[in-house]
Amino acid sequence: MKLFKTLTAAIMTVAAGLSVSAAHxxxxxxxxxxxxxxxxxxxxxxxxxxxxxxxxxxxxxxxxxxxxxxxxxxxxxxxxxxxxxxxxxxxxxxxxxxxxxxxxxxxxxxxxxxxxxxxxxxxxxxxxxxxxxxxxxxDDPAPATKLSFPFNQRWGMALxxxxxxxxxPFVAPANANAEVQRGAYLVEGLGHCGSCHTPRGVAMNEKAFDGSDALYLSGGNLNGWSVPPLRGIAKWSRADIVDYLAMGRNSKASVAGEMTSVVYNSTSHLNDADLNAIAAYLQSLGGDAAAASATGASSASGDTAAHLTAAKNLTLGERLYLDNCSACHFVHGGGAPRVFPRLDGASVVNASNPDALLHVILAGAKTPSTAKAPSVLPMPGFAARLNDDEVAALATFVRSGWSNRAGAVEAGDVRKVRATLAAK
Missing domain, CATH: 1.10.760 (Cytochrome Bc1 Complex; Chain D, domain 2)
Structure with a gap:
């Protein structure tokens, strides 16, 4: 009997241990x-x-x-x-x-x-x-969305x-390796990058949803900002893309606008494997090499730098640049890697719509604090310092100086953006 009780106790102890292990x-x-x-x-x-x-x-x-x-x-x-x-x-x-x-x-x-x-x-x-x-x-309810008729008829969204x-379901790009396939899944699916970087139709629909369509990630417009194309990112190396997503800055650019929040809340939290997968996928899409070289370094960049250095016969825009911008972005427009973004060849500078550049000039910008780049680097806004004519002259110079070849900016363009900022 004693042996039986001992065996029973042992079995129960083992069973209890197994149960605890299973629960753990x-x-x-x-x-x-x-x-x-x-x-x-x-x-x-x-x-x-x-x-x-x-x-x-x-x-x-x-x-x-x-x-x-x-x-x-x-x-x-x-x-x-x-x-x-x-x-x-x-x-x-x-x-x-x-x-x-x-x-x-x-x-x-x-x-x-x-x-x-x-x-x-x-x-x-x-x-x-x-x-x-x-x-x-x-338990705190969010504010209710109350759109005007007919947009408040949610049943219409079914159509x-x-x-x-x-x-x-997700279909991986044909003949792509595992890294590019993972990048495609993150970009096309979870990351929903096309929501901002793909043009939309008259019904505000995205015109494409995957890399097989040339319109996908070919650029768009969001709340008055020109959103740059991501196809290929021909001027950026893989390290440039990874740094931008992880830190909000790289040797060529710093984030601004909606992308600041994306880096702070999302991409800066991704592991290196996924960041590299995203970069590999974006580069696999190809890009417009001609457009990339058109905004690259050229003799015109040196001419602008020499003219600003001589500081003779300057236009209003050039004088404003020297007085307000050159301390950080320098006369060569190249900025300082991972500190001050370059202006020569920058997509925000060369966009067909100047509103994003005007937003930055008027309201300023600052990089997010991330694990790999905890310091916040702010650029002051000049809305209180410069009037509409002055901002237009400054933006016009920046968009046409060095190798940049974007159109001129009018005071009315600045006035519109200033009003938008005031409304916010």
Whole structure:
């Protein structure tokens, strides 16, 4: 009997140990899934759109200006009253991939579901677990979106989806290696880069969704900013692209506008393998080498530098540049690598629409603080110092100096951008 009791106790001890080990393994697996979902949420830039400084993370409330009116991002915390706490995983997947809420109504495409349609089941599952178990619930409802008629008729989005979106899963580029395939998945799907960098049609639809179409990532316009093309990025090395995404700066440029938030909230949190995969994919798309060389270094760059150095017979724009800009960007317009962005050949300078450049001149800009580049490098705004005629003259010089060959800027162009800034 004593032996039986001893054996029974031993068996129970072993069973208890196995049970604890199984529970511990399950907890580790769940923790790993939550961690993966958090990483994917960063890659998908969920934080940037669903968070504002005055509210808790993922509680929504960001005002997104669109051609339809102001759209407010929603609360996506697991709150059962204000967020998505009552969503099943299937309903969560439908919201991500199809733009359909749990109650069956349609989301507006400010939510990039046309790109998220490419997400794998495994990634959707990890995201669901993260948002339900890794995010703190917040019961503070986000402001409601109230568009005017007919845009407030959400049922109409079903027709828009039928005409302009696809539910096809991700298809890797043909004959691409594993790194480029991973980059394509991140860019076309999670990163939804085409939402900003692909031109839109009259119905505000993206004109292309993958690299097989030449329009994809060929540039666009966002809230008055000219968004540069990403196809090939012929002037940038792989290291340039990785540095820009990881730090918000490289030897050629620094972020400004909407891209500042993207780097701060999303790309600076990606691992080196994924950053290199994105760079490899973008470079695989090819680019306009002629356009790249047209804005590259040339004898004209040296001529402008020599003229500014001599400081004789200067135009108003040239004098304003020397007085306000040359200390950081220098007479050669090359700036300082990873500190002050170059102006000679810069896409923001040579854009057909000068509004982005005017925004930077008037309001200034600053780099985000990231893990690999924690220092914030600010550029002051000159709205209070320069009038519309002066800003126009300065921008005209910058857009035509060195190797730049962009059009002149009028005072009316500056006035329009200044009014936009004042409204904000």
């Amino acid at each position: 393994a399950q907890d580790q697996q769940q923790d790993a899934l939550i961690h993966q979902g958090e990483y994917l949420a960063r890659a998908g830039d969920c934080m940037a759109c669903h968070s504002v400084a005055s509210r808790k993370p993922y509680a929504g409330g960001l005002a997104i200006e669109s051609g339809l009116g102001t759209i407010y991002s929603t609360n996506i915390t697991p709150s059962k009253t204000a967020g998505i706490g009552n969503y099943t995983e299937a309903q969560f997947a439908n919201a991500l991939r199809k733009g359909v809420r749990a109650d069956g109504t349609n989301l507006y495409p400010a939510m990039p579901y046309p790109s998220y349609a490419k997400l794998t089941d495994a990634d959707v599952h990890a995201l669901y677990v993260y948002f339900m178990q890794g995010v703190a619930p917040n 828009w989806n039928w005409a302009f979106t696809s539910d096809k």
